[in-house]
Amino acid sequence: MPLGGGVLHYLPIGVNPSAMASILSRTLTTAAAVAILSAGLFDRGPVNAASVSADNWVTRPNTVVRVLLMKANQPADAVMLLPGGHGNINLDSQGHIGWGEDDFVIRTRWHYFDRGIATIVPDVAFDHKPPVSLAGFRTSELHADDLHALSEQLHGMAPKVWIVAYDTGATSALNAIARGKVDSIAGLVLISPVLEQPDPDSTLLIDGVKRALGRMPVLVIGHLFDACSLPVVDRIRNAAAVLRAPHFQAIVLKSGQTQFKLHDAFAYPDGSCNTQPTHALAGLEEVVTGKIIDWLGHEGAIVLDAKPASPSAPDLASLDLPPVSQLTALSALPEPATPGFRWEVVRGLNVRAVNADAMVSGQPVLRLTAIANDNGHTLAVRVTGLNKNQTYRIAAWVKPVAGGNVELAALDRPDADKPVNNGDAIFDLNNHQVFESFGVQNRDIEQHSGSWQKVWISLATSDGQFEVAIRPAVGRKFLFIGDGKLGLILGGIEVEPLE
Numbered sequence: 001m002p003l004g005g006g007v008l009h010y011l012p013i014g015v016n017p018s019a020m021a022s023i024l025s026r027t028l029t030t031a032a033a034v035a036i037l038s039a040g041l042f043d044r045g046p047v048n049a050a051s052v053s054a055d056n057w058v059t060r061p062n063t064v065v066r067v068l069l070m071k072a073n074q075p076a077d078a079v080m081l082l083p084g085g086h087g088n089i090n091l092d093s094q095g096h097i098g099w100g101e102d103d104f105v106i107r108t109r110w111h112y113f114d115r116g117i118a119t120i121v122p123d124v125a126f127d128h129k130p131p132v133s134l135a136g137f138r139t140s141e142l143h144a145d146d147l148h149a150l151s152e153q154l155h156g157m158a159p160k161v162w163i164v165a166y167d168t169g170a171t172s173a174l175n176a177i178a179r180g181k182v183d184s185i186a187g188l189v190l191i192s193p194v195l196e197q198p199d200p201d202s203t204l205l206i207d208g209v210k211r212a213l214g215r216m217p218v219l220v221i222g223h224l225f226d227a228c229s230l231p232v233v234d235r236i237r238n239a240a241a242v243l244r245a246p247h248f249q250a251i252v253l254k255s256g257q258t259q260f261k262l263h264d265a266f267a268y269p270d271g272s273c274n275t276q277p278t279h280a281l282a283g284l285e286e287v288v289t290g291k292i293i294d295w296l297g298h299e300g301a302i303v304l305d306a307k308p309a310s311p312s313a314p315d316l317a318s319l320d321l322p323p324v325s326q327l328t329a330l331s332a333l334p335e336p337a338t339p340g341f342r343w344e345v346v347r348g349l350n351v352r353a354v355n356a357d358a359m360v361s362g363q364p365v366l367r368l369t370a371i372a373n374d375n376g377h378t379l380a381v382r383v384t385g386l387n388k389n390q391t392y393r394i395a396a397w398v399k400p401v402a403g404g405n406v407e408l409a410a411l412d413r414p415d416a417d418k419p420v421n422n423g424d425a426i427f428d429l430n431n432h433q434v435f436e437s438f439g440v441q442n443r444d445i446e447q448h449s450g451s452w453q454k455v456w457i458s459l460a461t462s463d464g465q466f467e468v469a470i471r472p473a474v475g476r477k478f479l480f481i482g483d484g485k486l487g488l489i490l491g492g493i494e495v496e497p498l499e
Contacts, residue, residue: 077118099267138196226279229273394408396456398455412466421462
């Protein structure tokens with residue numbers, strides 16, 4: 001019985017029988033003391049460590065943006081590529097791009113993916129698809145909210161998130177920056193930038209330029225003979241000089257092809273900048289993307305060294321960070337490279353990759369934060385390739401954030417109507433003890449260096465697989481309304497056979 005298709009599915013939420021009457025009157029339990037949650041609550045995503053797909057990411061209430069998602073294997077960086085023109089790329093559910101194959105960031109998207117950088121190309125939000133007019137949308141607060149949500153999703157995939165914008169995509173990026181919506185990004189790249197001000201007297205976009213120059217590394221790339229964007233490049237260079245921006249670089253190219261053959265002759269109106277070889281940087285795809293990727297690596301190292309606001313796991317657990325509210329999509333998670341592991345469920349959590357050394361080989365360190373739009377907060381992984389009828393120690397490396405505790409749960413036969421083995425334990429991370437457990441052969445909590453705690457349960461598998469769930473808890477409760485702050489640092493999950 002897989003997750004999906006509107007069926008009910010057993011999730012490994014073990015229940016202590018003595019607490020049955022107090023938690024939702026145990027309407028979520030069965031005779032086997034297993035909680036049942038509707039599969040329609042869960043988002044499904046790609047299962048490969050490196051994959052390409054299309055997915056719908058919620059960005060505003062009742063609004064989604066479809067993104068072309070190119071998931072690299074455990075990336076340190078993620079890029080959001082913002083196309084130019086009207087930006088409506090007509091991305092279908094199979095990942096086929098209906099418009100914009102001649103756009104610079106679309107035709108060079110594979111360069112980032114091939115270098116191990118997680119990459120998305122977003123379409124316009126569903127509520128602004130035709131026949132709704134896109135006039136003024138790039139400078140709207142709604143669009144800035146969309147980019148904020150997309151950048152937050154990407155933070156679940158990689159510690160450093162960058163925006164790379166081409167042509168009028170620069171308008172979108174600077175609008176979001178001016179409105180303070182994407183302050184968490186590591187830096188900004190503008191390619192052949194075109195600024196579409198909301199009105200002649202507006203300072204919105206130049207305010208975005210100034211804010212970006214003062215807060216993050218900025219790279220601007222243009223062509224000497226591109227009349228469409230060179231004045232914008234010069235204006236940004238002048239602003240950087242006045243502000244003495246410490247991490248600004250401008251690259252002005254002179255070479256390239258003298259002709260640009262469009263794949264779609266009807267994509268742009270006659271005389272459009274995007275049909276001009278100098279604006280499109282025709283023939284310079286390898287050169288430009290190579291310079292961008294090298295710049296990301298160099299400036300990314302500076303960002304990690306210089307920003308205390310991006311702490312590593314040993315520091316993050318003790319910081320009083322602003323609350324978060326963005327629900328992370330399953331497809332936005334970095335796939336674990338551990339053989340036989342794949343993410344199965346994410347619910348009610350904001351998940352962010354943490355810049356820290358891996359505690360478990362092949363698994364990223366993640367910050368899990370319980371958000372307020374759900375009372376169940378779950379990250380679950382499917383583990384396969386195990387020995388049938390073998391007992392395993394299932395362990396999680398964790399640290400509490402904002403007073404959080406943790407529940408560790410597991411079951412076998414996750415595709416069946418009913419598991420044979422199912423158990424859980426709730427651990428008090430602040431007092432280093434086990435609150436309660438159910439259905440497990442053994443359980444314990446261990447103290448390790450760097451403030452890490454290792455919580456574990458032992459359980460048998462009848463079919464050679466487990467579904468393992470990690471849940472932040474408040475006291476003994478794993479069902480609660482999150483506040484956007486309480487949660488966990490998850491260093492990884494281990495499943496090891498016992499003699």
